[in-house]
Amino acid sequence: MKPLKYSxxxxxxxxxxxxxxxxxxxxxxxxLRLSQDSREQLDNTAFYIDVANSFRADKVRFLDDIAxxxxxxxxxxxxxxxxxxxxxxxDSTDSTSSSLSxxxxxxxxxxxxxCFVNNNLTHVQINNILSVLRTHTCFSSLxxxxxxxxxxxxxxxxxxxxxxxxxxxxxxxxxxxKTLLRLPLVSVxxxxxxxxxxxxxxxxxxxxxxxxxxxCRITNVKYTRPIIIGxxxxxxxxxxxxxxxxxxxADVNTIITNGGIVYNGHKIAIRLRCFIAxxxxxxxxxxxxxxxxxxxxxxxxxxxxxxxxxxxFPGINHPLRINEEYINCIDEDHHRDGKSPLSLLSTSMITxxxxxxxxxxxxxxxxxxxxxWVCGKYTRLTKLSGRSIAIISQRLNNLKMYCPSEFARRxxxxxxxxxxxxxxxxxxLLYTGPVVTHGILNxxxxxxxxxxxxxxxxxxxxxxxxxxxxxxxxALQTFVARCENLYGSTFLSYNVHxxxxxxxxxxxxxxxxxxxxxxxxxNMSVFRKYCRKPNFPLQxxxxxxxxxxAHETTIHHNQTHISKSIDSSTQVFTAHNKGPLxxxxxxxxxxxxxxxxxxxxxxxxxxxNCCILHDGSICFIVNIFMDxxxxxxxxxxxxxxxxxxxxGISSSALQIFKCSALSSELLCIQVNEVGxxxxxxxxxxxxxxxxxxxxxxxIKLY
Numbered sequence: 001m002k003p004l005k006y007s008x009x010x011x012x013x014x015x016x017x018x019x020x021x022x023x024x025x026x027x028x029x030x031x032l033r034l035s036q037d038s039r040e041q042l043d044n045t046a047f048y049i050d051v052a053n054s055f056r057a058d059k060v061r062f063l064d065d066i067a068x069x070x071x072x073x074x075x076x077x078x079x080x081x082x083x084x085x086x087x088x089x090x091d092s093t094d095s096t097s098s099s100l101s102x103x104x105x106x107x108x109x110x111x112x113x114x115c116f117v118n119n120n121l122t123h124v125q126i127n128n129i130l131s132v133l134r135t136h137t138c139f140s141s142l143x144x145x146x147x148x149x150x151x152x153x154x155x156x157x158x159x160x161x162x163x164x165x166x167x168x169x170x171x172x173x174x175x176x177x178k179t180l181l182r183l184p185l186v187s188v189x190x191x192x193x194x195x196x197x198x199x200x201x202x203x204x205x206x207x208x209x210x211x212x213x214x215x216c217r218i219t220n221v222k223y224t225r226p227i228i229i230g231x232x233x234x235x236x237x238x239x240x241x242x243x244x245x246x247x248x249x250a251d252v253n254t255i256i257t258n259g260g261i262v263y264n265g266h267k268i269a270i271r272l273r274c275f276i277a278x279x280x281x282x283x284x285x286x287x288x289x290x291x292x293x294x295x296x297x298x299x300x301x302x303x304x305x306x307x308x309x310x311x312x313f314p315g316i317n318h319p320l321r322i323n324e325e326y327i328n329c330i331d332e333d334h335h336r337d338g339k340s341p342l343s344l345l346s347t348s349m350i351t352x353x354x355x356x357x358x359x360x361x362x363x364x365x366x367x368x369x370x371x372x373w374v375c376g377k378y379t380r381l382t383k384l385s386g387r388s389i390a391i392i393s394q395r396l397n398n399l400k401m402y403c404p405s406e407f408a409r410r411x412x413x414x415x416x417x418x419x420x421x422x423x424x425x426x427x428x429l430l431y432t433g434p435v436v437t438h439g440i441l442n443x444x445x446x447x448x449x450x451x452x453x454x455x456x457x458x459x460x461x462x463x464x465x466x467x468x469x470x471x472x473x474x475a476l477q478t479f480v481a482r483c484e485n486l487y488g489s490t491f492l493s494y495n496v497h498x499x500x501x502x503x504x505x506x507x508x509x510x511x512x513x514x515x516x517x518x519x520x521x522x523n524m525s526v527f528r529k530y531c532r533k534p535n536f537p538l539q540x541x542x543x544x545x546x547x548x549x550a551h552e553t554t555i556h557h558n559q560t561h562i563s564k565s566i567d568s569s570t571q572v573f574t575a576h577n578k579g580p581l582x583x584x585x586x587x588x589x590x591x592x593x594x595x596x597x598x599x600x601x602x603x604x605x606x607x608x609n610c611c612i613l614h615d616g617s618i619c620f621i622v623n624i625f626m627d628x629x630x631x632x633x634x635x636x637x638x639x640x641x642x643x644x645x646x647x648g649i650s651s652s653a654l655q656i657f658k659c660s661a662l663s664s665e666l667l668c669i670q671v672n673e674v675g676x677x678x679x680x681x682x683x684x685x686x687x688x689x690x691x692x693x694x695x696x697x698x699i700k701l702y
Contacts, residue, residue, distance in 0.1 A: 109142065113149050114551040120529060123147070150547045157539040162243050165210070165234015168538045169247040172216070173261045175227045176270075178549070179218060180263050191260070191269040193220045197276040197520040198285065200237055203527060209534050210237050211527050214248055215520050219273055226523045228545075233537045241287050245341035252345060272345060274352045274515055278359040279494065286326075286349060287340040291494040295334040298326070299350060299501045307489050313497040314484060316477045323348045354505035355498045358517040361456060362425040364495030368487075369449065370417040370428075373441070378487040388440045389415055395436040395684055404607050404679050406701055422518070429456060431699050434645065434656075435681045448486055450647035451479040452499075457654045459502060459512045460702045471649055473503040513702070570631055570671065571596045572624065580623055580634060582666045589625040595633075597671045602633065610678040610698060611635070613669070618659055618678070618698050622666065631671040637663050644683075644697055655700030658683060662696075676700050 116126050126146040133139040143149050159166040180188050196216045203209040214230035230248055238244040252272065255261060260269035275285055283290040286298055294304040294311055300318040304311030321331075326349045329335040342349055368378075376383030384392070393413035403410045408423045411432055420428075434453055437446060455472045458464050464472070476499045483491050502512070509515050530544035531537040574593035581587060594603040601608050602621055609621040611633075619635035626632070639661040643652040651657070655676070681697040 117548055117551045151550045152543055153546050157542045159538050163239045164236045165232055166538055167232045169230045172229050172251045173255055175229050176261055177263055189220050192218050193271050193273045195219050195273050195276055199281045201524050203531055203537055210234055212238055226520050231538055241284050242341050249341050249344050272347050274354055274509055276356050276515055276517055287336050288334050296494055312489050312492040314492050316480055321350055323350045351508050354509055354515050355501050356515055356517045357512045358422050360495050360498045362422045366425045366429045372487050374415055378491045382445050392436050399681055402680050431679055435697050448482055451475045454647050454649055459506045469503055569598050582668055589627050592624045595624050600677055610680045611674045612676040612678050613673050614675040632668050635667050639663050657698045659696045659698050
């Protein structure tokens with residue numbers, strides 16, 4: 001008896017609806033892919049019976065018209081123009097080879113599509129590549145058009161008209177579920193804390209098209225990226241916040257009413273933690289008059305004073321606002337007409353809309369200080385001379401070779417401060433500034449700068465004590481109070497006033513970096529990346545996102561590391577045999593240049609070879625080796641460790657040390673004895689760099 005033969009004729013398949021064709025095509029593709037994983041364990045007959053069994057139930061009526069002649073299955077990706085060819089299922093060698101060849105073709109096409117998506121090639125470029133590849137017989141089965149290969153959606157993208165632009169909304173629940181699917185099941189918490197952000201950017205260099213996305217991030221899951229859940233595009237910025245947030249508010253309220261989102265058969269509750277935005281976006285969200293008005297603060301009732309054509313905000317003690325009064329828009333001098341859309345959500349409009357430090361501290365206050373020192377913008381008393389500016393720039397240049405890999409950018413000349421990015425300003429404030437300005441700024445200005453430096457060091461630390469937070473609050477009040485004497489009244493801008501509320505936000509929400517705008521600003525680049533032309537930006541972005549999701553690289557949580565590793569939390573790189581090793585260590589031990597332990601990068605390179613141990617010792621790493629399945633560090637310890645400064649609090653309490661007398665003794669420690677990494681800077685004194693072994697400044701990295 002001949003084996004059964006199953007097929008679907010071309011003519012019969014063409015008569016099916018688009019949905020039926022998609023369903024049949026999807027089942028065949030999924031079955032073939034599943035069969036590929038286990039084809040070594042199954043014989044050919046069982047393999048084809050499994051494939052044949054996928055055509056059951058509602059497929060039977062289409063299989064009555066089976067054709068005897070079989071064709072290869074080709075072009076199954078393009079749903080609108082696809083033709084499912086007839087397929088023969090028998091135990092012949094030719095049939096087996098043909099089917100396996102098809103599976104390999106599909107796998108190759110998927111990898112090719114993933115490569116195109118990851119490298120952000122345009123559709124025109126990909127079409128040109130496909131046309132060249134198809135001229136070779138090995139690639140003749142590739143689709144002609146990129147939209148087939150990348151599975152570009154064919155249905156129109158639904159957008160809504162808002163003000164003078166358009167808005168597209170994505171499901172918040174679906175976006176969160178997609179994020180959770182990338183995590184190991186044990187890493188998914190029982191409830192989710194969600195932060196939201198909105199901000200504007202220009203799609204083109206001329207600023208003719210404005211993009212305002214709504215982004216969110218799961219804050220109680222480490223290393224999650226922002227999720228885009230809504231985008232506005234128009235020739236003007238959105239004017240009505242209630243129209244802009246209408247679908248977002250409805251989406252959030254639906255999830256909260258339903259008790260959370262459904263994931264893996266369980267319901268996970270969500271909690272709105274805070275809304276993160278810069279000053280203009282915060283004024284838009286809360287629907288008040290903005291930072292250029294006389295009453296711009298959403299936290300207190302400060303009233304501005306007109307000075308040289310602008311409002312300034314002197315004083316440090318002002319009555320605080322109350323959430324109930326804010327919801328009801330009692331202060332007519334502060335609020336615009338209409339309520340904030342956040343009043344429709346179960347959130348506090350005072351404590352859950354914080355002042356974030358990327359714009360307020362880094363791009364705001366730190367940049368003002370640099371403009372005062374370099375340009376003398378506010379007063380000539382604190383302006384640095386040309387020689388002093390050149391010395392600071394030279395010092396920053398000398399620190400480049402020691403700049404840790406964790407930093408996004410290396411230091412550059414201070415006279416280019418107007419082009420500094422927020423990360424560079426943060427680096428100057430927390431790490432390099434106190435070192436390179438030491439001995440150059442006048443003592444009053446230097447001490448004043450240290451108040452800001454020490455305070456932000458405390459507020460970005462993981463778990464500052466109540467005493468440290470109280471000190472930070474007092475130090476910020478002192479900083480603001482002394483600004484007028486040092487830099488003049490015009491220095492007292494909205495950003496300087498906002499420093500007074502940072503400590504309360506940290507008490508409410510945690511460290512400054514936990515509600516920073518940095519992750520969201522980094523994610524804003526995707527709009528220019530995927531919307532290269534100004535026409536139909538929302539539709540293009542939606543299609544690009546769909547393509548990325550369809551060909552996203554699968555992350556296997558059980559995958560082996562690219563380096564040879566014994567402990568799953570430890571990776572080592574670049575083996576060598578150059579030493580040095582202590583005398584009691586086997587000279588044949590495996591040695592390495594770099595090691596990553598629990599997310600901490602340790603290296604023999606001078607940029608990353610500084611570490612702070614759990615016992616407080618400060619070391620330089622000179623080698624990394626493995627002995628009996630355990631990783632060790634060969635280190636040299638500093639014998640003398642002091643504080644670098646005292647600004648009401650010792651610098652050593654903030655993990656900033658002045659180190660000297662580096663021991664020549666080689667010590668072996670286990671890698672789990674390392675607590676933190678540090679940045680190593682030279683100590684500058686009287687415009688001269690001290691010798692390497694005499695004086696080094698070590699600063700813990702945050």
